[in-house]
Amino acid sequence: SQTIHQWPATLVQPVGSPLSLECTVEGTSNPNLYWYRQAAGRGLQLLFYSVGIGQISSEVPQNLSASRPQDRQFILSSKKLLLSDSGFYLCAWTPNRGRVTGELFFGEGSRLTVL
Amino acid sequence: AQSVAQPEDQVNVAEGNPLTVKCTYSVSGNPYLFWYVQYPNRGLQFLLKYITGDNLVKGSYGFEAEFNKSQTSFHLKKPSALVSDSALYFCAVRAPTGANNLFFGTGTRLTVIP
Numbered sequence: 001s002q003t004i005h006q007w008p009a010t011l012v013q014p015v016g017s018p019l020s021l022e023c024t025v026e027g028t029s030n031p032n033l034y035w036y037r038q039a040a041g042r043g044l045q046l047l048f049y050s051v052g053i054g055q056i057s058s059e060v061p062q063n064l065s066a067s068r069p070q071d072r073q074f075i076l077s078s079k080k081l082l083l084s085d086s087g088f089y090l091c092a093w094t095p096n097r098g099r100v101t102g103e104l105f106f107g108e109g110s111r112l113t114v115l
Numbered sequence: 116a117q118s119v120a121q122p123e124d125q126v127n128v129a130e131g132n133p134l135t136v137k138c139t140y141s142v143s144g145n146p147y148l149f150w151y152v153q154y155p156n157r158g159l160q161f162l163l164k165y166i167t168g169d170n171l172v173k174g175s176y177g178f179e180a181e182f183n184k185s186q187t188s189f190h191l192k193k194p195s196a197l198v199s200d201s202a203l204y205f206c207a208v209r210a211p212t213g214a215n216n217l218f219f220g221t222g223t224r225l226t227v228i229p
Binding site (some may be wrong): 006 | 151157158160161176216221
């Protein structure tokens with residue numbers, strides 16, 4: 001069966017420090033991968049998605065970047081964090097071949113607090 | 116462009132009573148519609164989806180949803196609410212072709228009162 005892992009689960013960082021959140025998927029190959037941000041426990045905003053290694057699409061201009069160095073690894077990064085980067089970050093995946101049924105499968109999330 | 120609206124920020128219901136969480140959508144063409152649930156500090160869990168076929172869709176934990184094309188709605192329902200159903204519920208829509216991602220509503224917090 002497929003599983004998705006995110007780490008770290010919680011992170012407290014000072015303004016101006018770098019960020020790296022990691023997400024890996026097991027039990028599947030060539031998944032579509034997504035980073036969402038959830039602010040104030042409510043709506044989800046799609047930040048990035050990837051359909052393959054090295055292929056990143058950005059949905060909104062921001063202080064963050066994403067990379068996909070391996071097929072099942074998706075990394076969210078920042079060189080210098082802002083206070084507004086605080087939030088709950090969720091990684092998700094969906095199959096990219098065969099019968100695509102549409103639902104996303106989410107990781108447990110990473111809570112980032114920027115002070 | 117596709118969008119989803121959840122008109123209620125908060126829904127309170129007594130345990131054992133039926134519950135409804137509302138969702139309306141806007142999308143070109145036939146929609147793919149989804150409901151997710153989120154417990155505190157957790158990721159989203161998939162509940163059910165509508166792609167095609169029967170307008171009444173049954174999902175996990177006794178939940179169901181009814182697709183209504185004329186009203187562009189996809190309300191989540193459960194005949195008898197449990198205290199453990201208290202959580203944040205998200206409706207989402209995906210365009211049937213091209214797009215790979217989901218567009219989420221702002222969420223509805225369901226509280227089931229013992």
